[in-house]
Structure formats: C-alpha cells, structure tokens
Amino acid sequence: MNELMNQLYVYISYFLQSWNNNVLFITVSSFFVWLIWHMVYNRLEILAKKTQFHWDNLMLCALKTPISTLIWCWPGTISLGFLLKDTLDFKFIWLNTLKSLLMIVIFIWITIRLVNNIEKYILKEKNKDEATVQAIAKIARSFFIIIGILTIMQAFGFSLSGLLTFGGVGGLIVGLAAKDLLSNFFGGMMIYFDRPFKVGDWIYSPDREIEGIVERIGWRITIIRTFDKRPIYVPNSVFSSIVVANPSRMLNRRINENIGLRYNDKNKITFIVSEVKSMLKNHPDIDANQTLIVNLNAFSSSSLDLLIYAFTKTVNWIRYHEVRQDILLKIIDIIHQHDADIAFSTQTLKLEPQYSGLQATKKS
Known part of the structure; x- marks a missing residue:
C-alpha cells in the first residue's frame, strides 16, 4: 500500500512539473467547482422560493454571475502565473495585486447588482415614491463605486491621505469650472429630498412656460412631457428659483x-x-x-x-x-x-314720451 501511495505521489509530482499540466489540472478543478456551485445555487434557489422573505432571492440573484466569474478568473490568475514563470523564468509580484483587484471588483459587482435588484423589487410595489427610490439607489451605487475605486488605488500603492488632499484641491478647481453642473446636481438632490413633485405628476410654473407630466428626474435635468407630447428638458437648478404648482396633489x-x-x-x-x-x-x-x-x-x-x-x-x-x-x-x-330662462345678451331702447311727441310735431 505504501509503495502504491509513493508511486502515486511521484506521478503527481512529475505531472505538475510542466506548466501546461498545471493549467490543465487547474482548469478541470475550476470546472468541477463551477458545477458544484451551480448545484448549490439551484438548491438554495428552490429553498428561497419556498420562503416568504424576498430578500434572500435578491441576494442569491446578485451572487450568481459574480461568483461564477470568480470561480473561473481566480484560478485563471494562478494559471497565468505558471505560464509566465515557465516562459520567462521570473516571478511576477503584480499577480498578487491582480488577485486583490479581482476580489475588490467582484465585491463591488455583487453590491451593485444587489442594489439594482432591491430597486427593481421596491419599484414593483404600489404606493412607492419612484423618484425617492431611484435617488437612494443612485447614491448607494455611487458610494460603493467610490469605495471600490479608493480601495483599488490603495491596492496599487497610492497613498489615500495624499489622494484625499489632492482631491480637495482638485475638487475646488473642478467646482469653479463646473459650477453650473454642480448647481444642477444639487438642484436634483433638493428635488429628491424636498419632493415638490415626482415622476408622473402634472406640474406647471407660472414664472416660466413649463407645464406637463414629469417623465424623469435625473441628476442634471428633469424631463417634462407637455400636453401636446413635446419633451421639455429643464435643468434642475431652475427649480430652485421658480414657483412650481403641482395640480396632481x-x-x-x-x-x-x-x-x-x-x-x-x-x-x-x-x-x-x-x-x-x-x-x-x-x-x-x-x-x-x-x-x-x-x-x-x-x-x-x-x-x-x-x-x-x-x-x-x-x-x-x-x-x-x-x-x-x-x-x-x-x-x-x-x-x-320655474319657467325661467338663461339670459341672452340684449339691449333695451327706451323712448321718452315728450321726445316722441316732439318728433311727431316736427314731422307734421
């Protein structure tokens, strides 16, 4: 028995000495792991559908594609390391950074997919403020994307303290150069939080020739469809300086x-x-x-x-x-x-008796 195990060990060691055998072994292993993940996912999906709690369905849906990608890409980086080491006879340290980058991207991908799923699920329910839900979803996506970008830059060796200092100065310069864009952005934020109107409302402004149904509230502009079906694109900053009436309410x-x-x-x-x-x-x-x-x-x-x-x-x-x-x-x-009637526009001509007699005398 010991001789059989020793021969098997020697065979595996000899097999793994070649990079192409290593890549083949990793690929086959990845395939089996991917099959196991799909079987586990299908089982979890069946169990999640039996529960009345919908958030587990949303979480599973967010995990499916990113985890499958991770199962193939993570071993792919290892295979790439074997290939480069055998070809160039040099160890690439940046492959470790690539693995960290892959994990960060997968995490951000999962969170964004989860936010999108939650947004779609909430919007399907009735009596939900569509504009507020979309605003919160946009803020959440922006937050995770910014966190991901900062984490990636830190993984590449950038100093976050210096980056934030540079960002403060750069933000001031950008703010001065793009003040209209920023005013529209904050105007959109005020619409989301103050909620003078929402998507689907009929609004009009006595100060401007703006009247119609709100179709979309974006970060920069709001789209209003007039009653003759023409779209009006209104910068969000305009709403901070005009009166808006909302007949829908x-x-x-x-x-x-x-x-x-x-x-x-x-x-x-x-x-x-x-x-x-x-x-x-x-x-x-x-x-x-x-x-x-x-x-x-x-x-x-x-x-x-x-x-x-x-x-x-x-x-x-x-x-x-x-x-x-x-x-x-x-x-x-x-x-x-009541034997009454609507009045018509009429004129009554009244003739004075003396004036009529005088006229009669003159004619005679």
Whole structure:
C-alpha cells in the first residue's frame, strides 16, 4: 500500500512539473467547482422560493454571475502565473495585486447588482415614491463605486491621505469650472429630498412656460412631457428659483360658474337658488364638506348673475368635466322648471314720451 501511495505521489509530482499540466489540472478543478456551485445555487434557489422573505432571492440573484466569474478568473490568475514563470523564468509580484483587484471588483459587482435588484423589487410595489427610490439607489451605487475605486488605488500603492488632499484641491478647481453642473446636481438632490413633485405628476410654473407630466428626474435635468407630447428638458437648478404648482396633489377640483338669468325672472331667483343648492349638497360627486355657494352675485348689463361655487370629489381631469357637465345640465333643468330662462345678451331702447311727441310735431 505504501509503495502504491509513493508511486502515486511521484506521478503527481512529475505531472505538475510542466506548466501546461498545471493549467490543465487547474482548469478541470475550476470546472468541477463551477458545477458544484451551480448545484448549490439551484438548491438554495428552490429553498428561497419556498420562503416568504424576498430578500434572500435578491441576494442569491446578485451572487450568481459574480461568483461564477470568480470561480473561473481566480484560478485563471494562478494559471497565468505558471505560464509566465515557465516562459520567462521570473516571478511576477503584480499577480498578487491582480488577485486583490479581482476580489475588490467582484465585491463591488455583487453590491451593485444587489442594489439594482432591491430597486427593481421596491419599484414593483404600489404606493412607492419612484423618484425617492431611484435617488437612494443612485447614491448607494455611487458610494460603493467610490469605495471600490479608493480601495483599488490603495491596492496599487497610492497613498489615500495624499489622494484625499489632492482631491480637495482638485475638487475646488473642478467646482469653479463646473459650477453650473454642480448647481444642477444639487438642484436634483433638493428635488429628491424636498419632493415638490415626482415622476408622473402634472406640474406647471407660472414664472416660466413649463407645464406637463414629469417623465424623469435625473441628476442634471428633469424631463417634462407637455400636453401636446413635446419633451421639455429643464435643468434642475431652475427649480430652485421658480414657483412650481403641482395640480396632481390637489384634493378637489373647483366648479366656479356665473349663470345669468333674465331680469324678468327676478321673483323666481330665491326658489332657483334654494333648489340648486339642495341639488349640489345631495349630488354624489360634490364634496359637501368643502365651500359651497349658490347666490345672486351681480347685476350685469342684461342678466342677473348667479354664482355657482362648489368642489368635486374627483381630481381626474376627464371625470371632472363629466361631473361639471352633469351639474350644469341639472341647473338648466331647475331654471326651466320655474319657467325661467338663461339670459341672452340684449339691449333695451327706451323712448321718452315728450321726445316722441316732439318728433311727431316736427314731422307734421
């Protein structure tokens, strides 16, 4: 038995003396490790799907491709070392740095994939602020990328203290040269944190000719789609100096109408006002808890104007117009039920009796 083990040891030692045999052995080993990883992953995936906790699925999905890459690339660096050592007869110290670099890249890759998966998962749920979720995800990705870059530079022998000092001076220079870019960036940050609007909101500015639906809030610009389907690209810094109205967040929509009745119907106004007010209070689409006014409002040149002031429960633009139409038609029916009518624009010419007699005398 001892002789068999000694012969096997001698054979393996002889086999590994050649770099191509070493590379072949490492490649075959990597393949078997990769198969084991896939079997383990498939088993873990089945177990994760049976749980109600979704974060394990997101973590597994983030690990799959980076770990597979690590299984092939890490032995690849070892094989490269054997190849260069046999060919050039020289040990390359930077291969150790390459391995460290590989581990850093794999770690950053996993974290970014995890952040992306979490972002997609949260955005699938309803009642989530899309702009806030995207902002947090962008900040998280930027944070891990910066940490990865600093770690890589340290692995290559750069001094972080000197780098940060240089970064402070360089940041000042860049800030002065790109102040507009930075103002847009911080403007975008204020939009994310103050949240005056979000993606999907209808906004407009009385200070500028800006009105439409918010399509995207970026780090530099916000894209707004106007109602005639034209895109407007607004720098984020603009929103720090203009007034922005957000009709999407209104609680009610207002009906504000002036309806003119004939002067001949002045005795019927009290009854018409009472019935219109009762109709509005009992209407299913009118919010009776808000201000509701039906009163004689003005003496116009050819009509007695009634003020109709109420708020609908719906804020949907199309539904609002349907409710408003129904209200106006019912008001017309109430007016006609009292034998009254809407006033037309008219002029009354009054002739004085003396003036008429004088004219008649002159003609005779």
